[in-house]
Amino acid sequence: MADEAPAVALRRVLIRYPGRAPIGPVDLTIPDGEIVALVGASGSGKSTLLRLIAGLEAPSEGEVARAAPRDRVGLVFQAPTLMPWASARTNARLPLDLMGVPRAEADRRAAAALASVGLEDRADATPARLSGGMAMRVSLARALAAEPRLLLLDEPFAALDTVTRRALAEDLHRIWVERRPTMVFVTHDVEDAAHLATRAVVLDATTGAVAETVELPSALPRPDGFRNGDEARAAVERLSAALGRAMGSGR
Numbered sequence: 001m002a003d004e005a006p007a008v009a010l011r012r013v014l015i016r017y018p019g020r021a022p023i024g025p026v027d028l029t030i031p032d033g034e035i036v037a038l039v040g041a042s043g044s045g046k047s048t049l050l051r052l053i054a055g056l057e058a059p060s061e062g063e064v065a066r067a068a069p070r071d072r073v074g075l076v077f078q079a080p081t082l083m084p085w086a087s088a089r090t091n092a093r094l095p096l097d098l099m100g101v102p103r104a105e106a107d108r109r110a111a112a113a114l115a116s117v118g119l120e121d122r123a124d125a126t127p128a129r130l131s132g133g134m135a136m137r138v139s140l141a142r143a144l145a146a147e148p149r150l151l152l153l154d155e156p157f158a159a160l161d162t163v164t165r166r167a168l169a170e171d172l173h174r175i176w177v178e179r180r181p182t183m184v185f186v187t188h189d190v191e192d193a194a195h196l197a198t199r200a201v202v203l204d205a206t207t208g209a210v211a212e213t214v215e216l217p218s219a220l221p222r223p224d225g226f227r228n229g230d231e232a233r234a235a236v237e238r239l240s241a242a243l244g245r246a247m248g249s250g251r
């Protein structure tokens with residue numbers, strides 16, 4: 001809705017790291033409930049933007065505003081980063097334990113989160129007994145246990161095989177349909193972006209500023225056969241062209 005506060009708003013954000021030109025300025029508004037893919041050349045600043053949105057890092061200049069409070073922001077990284085000695089349930093419960101949520105309530109929410117990624121049967125398994133895809137799902141369940149309004153994912157698919165990444169994309173769409181969180185994810189893959197996201201933000205390879213925003217098909221969950229359909233193919237082409245333009249000046 002147009003007059004609702006955006007989930008995220010970055011205004012004239014600049015990030016300075018030693019030994020390189022500043023990243024930005026980045027102006028970016030993400031409406032509530034969108035699924036946004038951050039795409040751009042390697043080193044353009046995708047992960048940095050995600051850390052800024054998460055509040056893990058502060059900008060050198062400009063403003064970062066986020067509607068969701070810190071404890072309603074979920075983070076998922078490329079590596080699942082699970083506690084190896086702990087069960088899937090205990091891993092999923094971790095943020096709730098850290099927040100001091102009472103045990104019975106935390107167990108209930110962890111169980112619901114594991115169920116929403118199809119792992120209710122593996123709640124007692126330790127990470128060594130889970131496949132890579134399942135470990136990623138536990139990592140996603142851990143983020144979901146806090147019932148995030150904003151879910152941030154840094155290359156969640158990068159380490160997964162094609163079948164597993166597609167299954168995870170379906171999980172994410174199902175979660176979106178059930179809970180309507182705003183999702184922002186980093187990807188290198190234009191097909192994953194076009195399939196999962198409702199819009200893509202393309203970063204300029206040289207400056208890290210937003211080069212273009214590409215609107216993607218908005219019907220969620222995706223209809224059967226979407227990936228191979230004309231609409232998806234056209235979206236991949238538009239996005240590839242935008243990425244090509246954003247990389248045009250080189251680094």
Ligand SMILES: Nc1ncnc2c1ncn2[C@@H]1O[C@H](COP(=O)(O)OP(=O)(O)OP(=O)(O)O)[C@@H](O)[C@H]1O
Binds near residue numbers: 042
């Ligand atoms: N903590 C840091 N200290 C210094 N430089 C950094 C730091 N974090 C990122 N950078 C630099 O900022 C730039 C952007 O990095 P970032 O990881 O955000 O890019 P990216 O688009 O996510 O790249 P990739 O696709 O390769 O993961 C890079 O040049 C990187 O070397």
